[in-house]
Amino acid sequence: MQNVQSSVIVRVRRDGTIVLPIDILRSLGIQENDLLEIVVEGNQLVLRPIRTDLWLELRERAKKMKLRVDLDRAEEELDEVEDLWLARHGR
Amino acid sequence: MASSTRKVVIDTYAIMADILGEASPRASAILEDVRRGRIEGVIHYLTVFELAYHWKKGRLPFRDEYELLSFVNVYFTLEELTPELAIEAAKVKLLGDKLLQESCDVQLRRRRLSIADATTIAVARKHAIPIVTGDKDLMYVAQKLGVEVVW
Numbered sequence: 001m002q003n004v005q006s007s008v009i010v011r012v013r014r015d016g017t018i019v020l021p022i023d024i025l026r027s028l029g030i031q032e033n034d035l036l037e038i039v040v041e042g043n044q045l046v047l048r049p050i051r052t053d054l055w056l057e058l059r060e061r062a063k064k065m066k067l068r069v070d071l072d073r074a075e076e077e078l079d080e081v082e083d084l085w086l087a088r089h090g091r
Numbered sequence: 092m093a094s095s096t097r098k099v100v101i102d103t104y105a106i107m108a109d110i111l112g113e114a115s116p117r118a119s120a121i122l123e124d125v126r127r128g129r130i131e132g133v134i135h136y137l138t139v140f141e142l143a144y145h146w147k148k149g150r151l152p153f154r155d156e157y158e159l160l161s162f163v164n165v166y167f168t169l170e171e172l173t174p175e176l177a178i179e180a181a182k183v184k185l186l187g188d189k190l191l192q193e194s195c196d197v198q199l200r201r202r203r204l205s206i207a208d209a210t211t212i213a214v215a216r217k218h219a220i221p222i223v224t225g226d227k228d229l230m231y232v233a234q235k236l237g238v239e240v241v242w
Contacts, residue, residue, distance in 0.1 A: 033128045035165055054162055055126045058110045061152040067111055069150045071104055075226055078141060079205050 098131040100215045103141035104226040110151060115242050118223050126166060135170040135214055137207035139163055170214050184209035187232040194231065202228040212238055
């Protein structure tokens with residue numbers, strides 16, 4: 001990866017998408033499927049490459065926290081909440 | 092599941108089971124492909140609602156809501172909730188409740204299909220794709236309606 005100082009103007013599309021120039025991505029070693037974090041700093045947007053994988057991190061965190069959940073019971077709990085809502089709104 | 096499948100619907104149960112290390116080997120393999128971007132994982136608004144609910148109950152290890160939003164944005168395609176989908180989900184719910192009531196399984200007979208589960212089945216039928224879930228009532232109704240379930 002080389003240290004690049006460059007500036008380019010891109011247009012924001014209707015759905016909020018922007019296209020990042022491939023040369024800039026290559027120069028920073030960013031590839032397809034890589035993740036970028038969008039940071040708002042004052043009136044600036046900073047795109048920062050993410051080198052860690054959030055999903056893997058969540059699995060690790062759950063293991064460290066020794067999270068134990070009865071998934072069937074959790075599912076039933078939500079159903080009970082929904083039943084109450086439906087009863088209130090005229091099942 | 093056919094090897095050509097590149098898209099699946101994933102429910103809250105499967106996502107939680109994966110993060111908590113309780114998913115079946117088959118589901119884990121598919122979710123791993125979703126994580127790596129090899130298979131498109133579709134979820135809907137109510138899946139996000141349920142993830143947020145369980146996170147607020149201390150059952151999922153997100154640090155804050157931005158991290159939860161990042162998780163949703165990075166790994167999944169969010170199915171748009173259209174009036175057409177809502178109507179299909181309502182039909183699935185009524186049918187699902189009836190199927191559960193008529194089930195031979197006593198446990199299933201006392202369950203009702205949740206709105207979230209009915210929407211998950213409606214999304215799967217719309218795209219003709221499998222559902223990844225270990226949720227028993229969702230599995231039962233989906234299979235009765237001819238939707239492939241992976242667990």
